Structures are given as structure tokens and as C-alpha cells.
Amino acid sequence: MSLEKADAIVIRQVDFSESSRVLTFFSREFGKFAALAKGAKRIRGPFDAALDLLSECRVVFIRKSSGTLNLLTEARLTSRFQPQQGGTKDGLSRLYTGYYIAELLCSLTEDFDPFPELFDLAKSVLSLLSSAETHPSTLVVHFEISLLQHIGLLPNLFECSVCGCPVEQNGKFAHWVSQGGLLCHSCRREEYAGTSVSAGSIEILRRLTESSPDLAARIRLTKEQTEECHKLAVSAITNVIGRKPATLRYLQM
Numbered sequence: 001m002s003l004e005k006a007d008a009i010v011i012r013q014v015d016f017s018e019s020s021r022v023l024t025f026f027s028r029e030f031g032k033f034a035a036l037a038k039g040a041k042r043i044r045g046p047f048d049a050a051l052d053l054l055s056e057c058r059v060v061f062i063r064k065s066s067g068t069l070n071l072l073t074e075a076r077l078t079s080r081f082q083p084q085q086g087g088t089k090d091g092l093s094r095l096y097t098g099y100y101i102a103e104l105l106c107s108l109t110e111d112f113d114p115f116p117e118l119f120d121l122a123k124s125v126l127s128l129l130s131s132a133e134t135h136p137s138t139l140v141v142h143f144e145i146s147l148l149q150h151i152g153l154l155p156n157l158f159e160c161s162v163c164g165c166p167v168e169q170n171g172k173f174a175h176w177v178s179q180g181g182l183l184c185h186s187c188r189r190e191e192y193a194g195t196s197v198s199a200g201s202i203e204i205l206r207r208l209t210e211s212s213p214d215l216a217a218r219i220r221l222t223k224e225q226t227e228e229c230h231k232l233a234v235s236a237i238t239n240v241i242g243r244k245p246a247t248l249r250y251l252q253m
């Protein structure tokens, strides 16, 4: 049992009793962790508005030995996720994009596995979603691809997984989901059942993995490019977590 401090984003809330909630945080210092917040549902509770979904806050918690729920003792709001108040016309859709990002962090990371870069990435993406000048769909694809890259599950975007031929400008490739790779036209087999992806979209994905969220947010993709890139990322994510993310159907790409 120890007292810990962290900068954290609220990624999940579950009611525990009439007045308490169990919160899941994604923190800079510890990665993901859950904690019981006693009195969190009371209007003038001890945590105020610091614990809204996707709020970033400074928290203090008692870390229990494995198997027991950690206990939140303090939470101070750093910044709130308010995409509908940033002068955006599509605020609701941006809000759902935030929920999707929270679900991906919840499903694809492990408890107490620190990932400071991923925390910084999530923080920038949430802040960019509140700005009217950014394209939410590019931010979604960028986040999906970067998250897969951080956890080591991004498909190899440079060559065919079987013969090793490089991905060239005009080729048509297939995403080999179970092996986390690509297949060229001549190696593609019926039984792999991968979806097609154009070399142009693979090139975009490669560029996005090298871009900061700031830069990515200003890239406008065509509808076809967005669909192909998003589809590839969602197939890889679904393969890892064993189901489609629940918030996926609220996304407007």
C-alpha cells in the first residue's frame, strides 16, 4: 500500500454504489489503473467536476496490493474535454471521437504499464479535437495507427509479409490481419481473406506514423483514403481485442 500522485485522463466511469464510482484513468506515470472514488456521485462531493469522462486531472490515490481496488483520495481538474464549446460545428461527433479514444486506451493497454508518450499523444489529440480547424477523421486514423505502433502491433507497412517485395506506388495490397502484415498481389490467397488496401493509403499511414498530432490534424484525407486507412486500423484493433470497439458505431468518419 502506498500513496501515489499522477497526471491522468479519466477514460471510464462505472457506478459502484449510490454515492461512489469506480474510475479508470490513463496516467502519465503509471499507465492505466482503476480506483474507487467515494462520494464521487454527490453534487458537492470531494472531487468536484474533476472526474468527468475525458477530463485531465492531477490525482492522489492509495495504491493497494494486486487484486484490491485502489482508492482515490484527491483529484484536481487540469483541463476539461469540451469539444462542443470550441466553436466547432460538429461538436457532438468530436465528443464521440473522444469516447472512442478513451475506449481504445482502455482496451489496448495493460494496468500499471507506464507509457508517457501515449499519454502525451492522447492529451494532444483531445485538445486538438476541441479546435475547429482540425479534421477529426484524420485525428482518429492518426491515433489508431500511433496506438498500434506504441503497443507494437502496427502491421509492417513497408513490404509484403511473404515475399518481401516493397510496397510501391501503384500496387494493390491486402491487409493480412492475423499476421499483422501486408500481402502483395501475387502472394494474396483466398484463405487469408484480407481486405484490399491501395499503396497510396499505405503511404499515408506511413506518413501519419511519422507525424505529430498537430501536423496530422491539418492533413485532409479524401473520403476513400480515410475509409481505407480507418478500415485497416480497425481490423488490426479488432483482432487484438477480439471484438469491435463498442463506440465505433458512433464515429462519423
Ligand SMILES: [Zn+2]
Pocket (backbone or CB within 6 Å): 160, 161, 162, 163, 164, 165, 183, 184, 185, 186, 187
Ligand atoms: Zn508477396
